Amino acid sequence: MTITPDWYDSNIASALEQHSSPDDEQALFVYQLDALKSHLEKLQQQDVIKLWFAVKANPLSKILQTLDGAGFNFDVASSGELNQVLAQGVSANRILNTGPAKTKKQLAAFIKQGVETFVVESLNQLTWLNEATAEHNLNTGSAIKPTVLLRVQLQWQEGEKNPLGGNSLTPFGLSVVQWQSISLEQYPALDICGLHIFQWGNMLSNEKMFSLWAQMVTPLVELAKSIGMPLKVLDLGGGLGIDYLAEGQQLNWQQTIDDLAVIKAQAGVDELWLELGRYAVAECGYYIVPVVDRKENYQQEQLVLAAGINHLLRPAITEQPFPVQLLRDSKQQSKMFDIHGPLCTSMDKLGQLALPKDVDVGDKLVFGYCGAYGFTESMPFFLCHELAAEYVFEQGEMIPVRTAKAAASYLA
Numbered sequence: 001m002t003i004t005p006d007w008y009d010s011n012i013a014s015a016l017e018q019h020s021s022p023d024d025e026q027a028l029f030v031y032q033l034d035a036l037k038s039h040l041e042k043l044q045q046q047d048v049i050k051l052w053f054a055v056k057a058n059p060l061s062k063i064l065q066t067l068d069g070a071g072f073n074f075d076v077a078s079s080g081e082l083n084q085v086l087a088q089g090v091s092a093n094r095i096l097n098t099g100p101a102k103t104k105k106q107l108a109a110f111i112k113q114g115v116e117t118f119v120v121e122s123l124n125q126l127t128w129l130n131e132a133t134a135e136h137n138l139n140t141g142s143a144i145k146p147t148v149l150l151r152v153q154l155q156w157q158e159g160e161k162n163p164l165g166g167n168s169l170t171p172f173g174l175s176v177v178q179w180q181s182i183s184l185e186q187y188p189a190l191d192i193c194g195l196h197i198f199q200w201g202n203m204l205s206n207e208k209m210f211s212l213w214a215q216m217v218t219p220l221v222e223l224a225k226s227i228g229m230p231l232k233v234l235d236l237g238g239g240l241g242i243d244y245l246a247e248g249q250q251l252n253w254q255q256t257i258d259d260l261a262v263i264k265a266q267a268g269v270d271e272l273w274l275e276l277g278r279y280a281v282a283e284c285g286y287y288i289v290p291v292v293d294r295k296e297n298y299q300q301e302q303l304v305l306a307a308g309i310n311h312l313l314r315p316a317i318t319e320q321p322f323p324v325q326l327l328r329d330s331k332q333q334s335k336m337f338d339i340h341g342p343l344c345t346s347m348d349k350l351g352q353l354a355l356p357k358d359v360d361v362g363d364k365l366v367f368g369y370c371g372a373y374g375f376t377e378s379m380p381f382f383l384c385h386e387l388a389a390e391y392v393f394e395q396g397e398m399i400p401v402r403t404a405k406a407a408a409s410y411l412a
Contacts, residue, residue, distance in 0.1 A: 005246065007368040008325050009035060012286055015398050016327055016366065025404040026306040027289040028389040029375055031058075033066050036284035036371070040070035043280065046257045048264060049272045052096055054238055055081040057277030057372040058285070062392045062401055064088045067280065075275040079106060082113065092116070098151075098196075098275070100171040104128035111136050117147045119196045119235070121173050126150075126187060133189035148187075149194035149235055150179050154219060172198070176223045184228060193230055194269075195220050198237020202278065202318075204249035209239070210259040217266045234269045236260075240279035242369050244320055251279075278372035285371025287312060287388075288327065291363045292342070301337045303359065308341010308348040311378045311388045312367065321351025327364040330356035339365075343383050381410065 004010065009032055016030070043051060052075045053067045059081055064074070065088050074090060076082045077099030085095060092114030097107075100121045107118070107129050120126045126148070133146055151173030173196070184192055197216055203209045213236060224231035243250040264272040289311070293304040315321045324339065334354040341348040350367070359365075380387050384407035391398050 005323060005325060005368070007246075007283065007323060008366065011396065012393055013327075013366075015393055015396075016286075016288055016364075019398060022404070024386065024406060025389050026386055027287065027311055028391060028404070029311075029370060030286045030288065030391045030393055030398065031060065031063060031281075031371055032284045032286070033062060033392050033394040036063070036066050036281060037070065039283060040067065040072065040280065043253065043276070044071055048257050048261045049274050051280075052273060052275040053280055054275045054277035055085060056376075058281050058374070059084050059376060060390060060401065061088055063281060063284075063371070064090070072276075072280070079109065082110065082115070086113065096275070100173075102128070104132055108132040108136065111144070111146065115146075116144065117149075119149045119151050121151045121171070123174070123178070123182065126182065126190075126192075130187040130189045137189065145189060145191045147194070147233070148190045148192045149196040149233060150174075150192065151196040151198075152176060152179065152220060152223065153199065154197065154216060170199075176219055179223055180226050182227060194233030194235060194271075195224065195231065196235040196237065198235075198239065198275070200239045202241035203239045204241040204243055204251060206252055206255045206259065209251075209256070210262075213259065213263045214266070217263060221267060231267065232270045233273060234264075234267050234271075235273040235275070236263075238275045238277050238279065240274075240276060242278050242282045242372075244323055244369055246323065278369075280372075282369045282372040285369065285374060287322070287367040287370040287374060288364055289367075291359065291361055291365065294360055301335065303337045303339050303355075303365075305339065305341050305350070305365065307385060307388065308339075308343060308350055309378070310341060310343055310348075310380050310382055310385050312350060312370065312374060313378050314373050315350050316347045321353060322367040322369055324351070324353045324355065325366045325368065326356055326359055327366050330358055332356040332358040342385065384411065 012032055051072050053072045054075045056077060068088060068090055073094045074085045075096045075098050076085055093116050095115050096117045097110050097115055098119045102125050111132055118129055120129060137143060153173040153175055240251055260272060289305045289307050291303050292306050295302050309316045335357045336352055337355050338352050339350040387405040389404040390402040391400050
């Protein structure tokens with residue numbers, strides 16, 4: 001008998017079994033908004049940190065609206081993300097601009113659109129933001145003074161590499177020595193009052209995360225003192241992980257809050273910020289795709305799906321798969337399958353995962369934790385396959401938000 005994993009919502013399972021896909025819909029994402037609302041409410045039941053949502057994790061309109069309703073603010077790293085958030089009726093003063101590639105033109109555009117909070121990642125960005133603000137105030141008669149956080153890149157003797165860099169040299173921020181070269185008086189149009197640091201992704205250990213945070217406090221506080229900056233805000237980014245493979249490593253949220261209260265006191269800041277991405281929305285999302293072939297190669301069972309990393313790129317980047325479940329019930333024992341997509345590259349592999357041994361052509365698979373880094377992190381145009389559909393599930397109803405699109409919709 002199929003065992004339902006903890007990540008698989010029974011309400012979603014029932015809706016998916018009853019769902020009749022249109023002829024042009026091979027694969028789809030579904031987001032459980034009721035479960036998302038409940039999760040976000042729990043995250044907000046604390047007064048230690050100010051929560052931002054990293055829009056890169058999932059910019060779907062319905063997701064953003066749900067986060068807005070839960071009182072989250074928004075971290076955007078591009079003009080496209082900014083426009084998407086503003087389109088949901090979010091006030092620009094609840095938006096934080098991050099990202100390593102800001103130009104003076106982009107900074108000026110963000111100021112014009114009402115953004116008041118910026119993370120700067122280079123000396124150029126700091127100069128450009130000061131100039132753009134002064135020019136805006138001169139041209140409009142305004143007196144805005146953006147809140148600015150300097151992004152710091154630290155190094156540890158021991159660490160690991162991950163998509164955010166870890167100990168590796170990255171384009172994110174500057175070293176303490178570089179930031180110590182500035183004089184705050186050179187930037188009169190800006191309120192430089194905080195520091196930002198974010199180098200670790202998908203952390204699953206409260207103890208390790210607290211250890212990293214604790215190591216950051218002293219060099220950051222000393223940096224602020226050395227340049228005469230009042231350290232009012234400390235932004236620790238995100239990095240809170242999801243236990244994709246149910247290895248018993250899920251973070252304890254209350255312990256996280258308790259640890260952050262200690263960090264806040266040690267740093268002596270008025271505000272402590274986190275920018276949550278996957279930890280906010282991953283659990284609400286599912287990806288459903290049919291099996292198109294099954295075969296055995298060198299004693300290893302293989303499944304080929306209608307879509308793979310063209311819709312779910314994360315396994316190829318991190319070598320860590322999303323968990324999977326057979327949509328229909330099965331009484332068969334499980335066995336390991338190599339799960340591949342349709343692309344003409346060996347990279348198109350979604351993992352080696354256990355499924356009932358009677359899984360076959362025509363069956364549908366459900367991948368979990370796909371509320372983050374799914375649709376918009378994918379590589380949909382390679383080999384001209386269709387774009388996946390997106391649905392939301394709310395109050396017992398599956399509602400289409402984006403229909404599946406054939407290659408003709410984007411090929412020129």
